[in-house]
Amino acid sequence: MEQQPHILLLPFPAQGHIKPLLSLAELLCHAGLHVTFLNTDHNHHCLTHLQPLSAHFPTLHFDSISDGLPTDHPRNIQFMRDILFSVKSVTKLRFRDLLADLSTKSERPVTCVIADSIMSFAIDIAKELGVRVMTFWALSPCSLWSFLCFPKLIEEGQLPVGDDDMDRMVRGVPGMEDLLRRRDLPGLYRLKLDDPFFISIIEDIMAMTRTSALIFNTFDNLEDPTISHIASLFSRIYTIGPLTTLLTSRIEHDVSRSLSSFNNLCEADRSCMTWLDSQSLRSVVYVSFGSTGLMTRGQLLEFWHGMVNSGKPFLWVVRRDGIEGAEGEHPIPEELQEGTKERGFLVDWAPQEEVLAHQAVGGFLTHNGWNSTLEGIVSGVPMVCWPTIADHQINSRLVSEVWRIGLDMKDTCDRSTIEMMIRAVMEERREEMMKSMDRIVKLAHDCVDQGGSSYHNLDKLIEDIKQV
The missing domain is CATH 3.40.50.2000 (Glycogen Phosphorylase B;)
Structure with missing residues (x-):
């Protein structure tokens, strides 16, 4: 033999x-x-x-x-x-x-x-x-x-x-x-x-x-x-x-x-799947900056304000080791606490492919690592891109300007831009992005x-x- x-x-x-x-x-x-x-x-x-x-x-x-x-x-x-x-x-x-x-x-x-x-x-x-x-x-x-x-x-x-x-x-x-x-x-x-x-x-x-x-x-x-x-x-x-x-x-x-x-090297918190089950069709913005993404506390607060101000439900992966200089007690503004209680769900790690495939998820705020980009494409979820390292920058450019399935927010981190782009992906520009996305999803599965x-x-x- x-x-x-x-x-x-x-x-x-x-x-x-x-x-x-x-x-x-x-x-x-x-x-x-x-x-x-x-x-x-x-x-x-x-x-x-x-x-x-x-x-x-x-x-x-x-x-x-x-x-x-x-x-x-x-x-x-x-x-x-x-x-x-x-x-x-x-x-x-x-x-x-x-x-x-x-x-x-x-x-x-x-x-x-x-x-x-x-x-x-x-x-x-x-x-x-x-x-x-x-x-x-x-x-x-x-x-x-x-x-x-x-x-x-x-x-x-x-x-x-x-x-x-x-x-x-x-x-x-x-x-x-x-x-x-x-x-x-x-x-x-x-x-x-x-x-x-x-x-x-x-x-x-x-x-x-x-x-x-x-x-x-x-x-x-x-x-x-x-x-x-x-x-x-x-x-x-x-x-x-x-x-x-x-x-x-x-x-x-x-x-x-x-x-x-x-x-996954991190254990996923599956309670977020139960929370997604309670949300309306394509209403949720899923937010994750990957397994190595790092942001300052100031950037964290800008994203938080932008998501709360957008009025959209959001599921946000906030890793314990993903915030630079996060030691000690820091007061969280009351409007963020209240907004998150009303329509947000925070986890340390999520089963991302299952989340993106869930019918409640309508948008993906991502760092554009290659795995995440492909997973967003396969699931047909348009993206707001905030690239940080490695290939993220060029991937986000492809998403926005070549495949036209998302918006590129690179080198920017302010609450008004975040709010505007979330609204665009979930509402104003959703129809045009989904036309491009549907075509690429079909190619991927073929x-x-x-x-x-x-x-x-x-x-x-x-x-x-x-x-x-």
């Missing part, structure tokens, strides 16, 4: 990177392939509730490796540099030992590594050990294309991006010459070009071209022109998104047994159905892996 391939999945240790790779793990296991999902020790502990699910996925194994940080390290967005540089020093060395053991001493040797793009050290280690390696890009393809154009942006004097004239158009990203302003470039470009963090990420991105294939959590009809540009630099590209929707399309099973239902591009591309990826 022919031995099935053994794939090692290596995500960057952050919620937005772990989530799509868990969906990919389930899809690969469903195809009969053996998968080892390698988390850091810290995140592995946070996801211990996944272990009982292993019984439903006999070809899936969870393993972990140190991220090199102390046990009590907060590991949030404020310390992203710590995480990145520790992973690239400590985790890198331990990964080599682990992969060597799994490739030579294991009864089922690893035949392919699928590494998160930021974990580029895996590329050289895998090649050294004679193991095939592919890259998974967890952010939007458009953001990757802007990074791959880094040399051209330098050559044409478009970088560095200063604080002056942020609305100046950017000419160094082919295919987006009339779309991107300086403020729409990914947040990384706002750093100094000699910043070690910036240099490290750019090196990771350039290293991706040395892998045998590139995997995207997107679908062709959403970003065709950009995918075409990127394809000129890679031998193989697989667009297999939206992954959670593809998972639903391909696998008929009890959702409660799906990895995609248990992929892509994951049998015969669709993402469905087909996953089959090609699986066959490619089997050919090793």
